[in-house]
């Protein structure tokens with residue numbers, strides 16, 4: 001989540017080729033084209049994470065798939081780097097570029113909900129929170145992650161691990177179809193019959209294959225849930241027992257537990273500030289009484305510091321967020337088999353030793369519906385992984401990275417079990433070996449093969465990149 005690139009200075013002069021590209025784009029797309037000299041440029045080039053100061057030649061706020069096709073074609077023909085931005089939350093800042101074009105989907109928010117058919121076509125400028133609020137009005141939901149401002153584009157393409165993961169699986173397990181503009185500028189309707197190879201690849205393979213203008217999702221009946229925040233003191237035995245309870249819980253219950261040194265936040269009593277806490281979010285998607293029974297063992301682990309668990313409409317799980325929050329930091333993602341007492345002690349010890357403004361170990365117990373999908377059915381191969389852990393350090397300035405990176409590396413190494421692995425959605429700029437850990441075994445070869453067919457020149461390379469394998473064009477049925 002910090003910038004590894006050397007050349008981040010402002011590009012003060014627009015080169016003639018760039019001017020040509022801007023003219024070409026401006027006369028061919030309907031959406032707004034924001035150039036370096038335009039008002040709003042600095043806001044438009046901002047991504048969620050701070051510490052990235054990149055200067056695209058232009059940001060193009062596309063309005064529809066025709067605009068998307070044109071921008072893709074112009075970027076390809078003029079050899080411009082192309083960044084694709086949905087919600088802008090990439091940990092590696094892949095949705096911005098120095099000297100290239102940002103294809104910004106944020107104006108594309110069309111959502112067509114088929115209430116009786118339990119499906120929705122959603123444009124990828126929508127955020128998880130916007131989608132969930134709109135479908136929630138019908139008592140329906142598709143599972144995304146823990147943060148409402150994350151774009152449905154990025155989270156879906158990576159897999160999508162959230163509050164409904166044990167009950168309904170990953171976000172990609174609800175993807176029925178998609179419309180995608182490939183590197184040649186063509187708009188393809190992708191589903192199980194047409195382009196099944198692409199449908200497989202975009203369910204976990206990230207933005208490697210083209211620009212998804214919209215997804216068709218399955219919706220589930222998720223109305224009132226039992227859930228919210230529970231904060232407990234993070235003694236190692238509480239951490240380990242929390243994980244054990246989360247594993248033993250019915251599949252209706254998914255949990256995300258942030259173990260961290262309590263920040264001075266107003267909702268936390270002053271006496272816990274600076275002490276380790278488990279700040280957990282729980283969601284039980286089922287009957288209210290059964291939900292109350294399911295969350296009871298978590299409340300009983302220790303005297304809760306904050307207990308906001310209650311029946312509530314599902315969309316309320318995404319509270320309003322501060323628009324100008326741009327944290328700077330670094331993170332590591334991994335899968336673990338178990339968090340027993342010694343592992344919990346390791347977590348607590350490392351968190352206490354960090355000098356970062358905020359250090360956190362985020363624990364997500366998996367299983368349930370997610371684990372019943374065969375590992376080879378989508379490009380997300382970690383179906384049998386039991387626990388996902390992300391460790392992160394947030395700090396004030398990017399130049400603090402050399403202090404916190406070694407801490408993170410040591411923390412991740414101390415936790416590593418077996419193959420390790422990585423969730424592509426939580427990878428930063430960590431190199432090809434780590435991308436291969438996200439796509440183990442035959443998943444990598446299959447992705448490279450499909451990439452070779454649909455993006456042989458690697459136009460879509462600002463992502464956790466799978467380089468194209470040498471292959472002839474698709475054998476897909478159209």
Ligand SMILES: Cc1cc2nc3c(=O)[nH]c(=O)nc-3n(C[C@H](O)[C@H](O)[C@H](O)COP(=O)(O)OP(=O)(O)OC[C@H]3O[C@@H](n4cnc5c(N)ncnc54)[C@H](O)[C@@H]3O)c2cc1C
Pocket residue numbers: 048083084085086087088089090091093094095105124144145146147149150151152153154155156157158159160161162206207208210211212213425426462463464
């Ligand atoms: C605060 C925070 C919380 C998070 N919580 C979760 C969570 O609970 N669960 C989880 O699974 N993940 C989570 N993530 C990870 C998140 O899913 C990824 O960072 C994701 O890529 C962000 O999507 P975005 O659209 O907001 O980001 P962007 O930066 O806009 O996109 C990221 C990349 O995805 C690709 N991309 C995006 N949209 C498209 C598109 N329409 N077509 C083609 N390529 C596209 C591009 O390569 C782009 O660079 C979280 C991230 C953050 C920062």
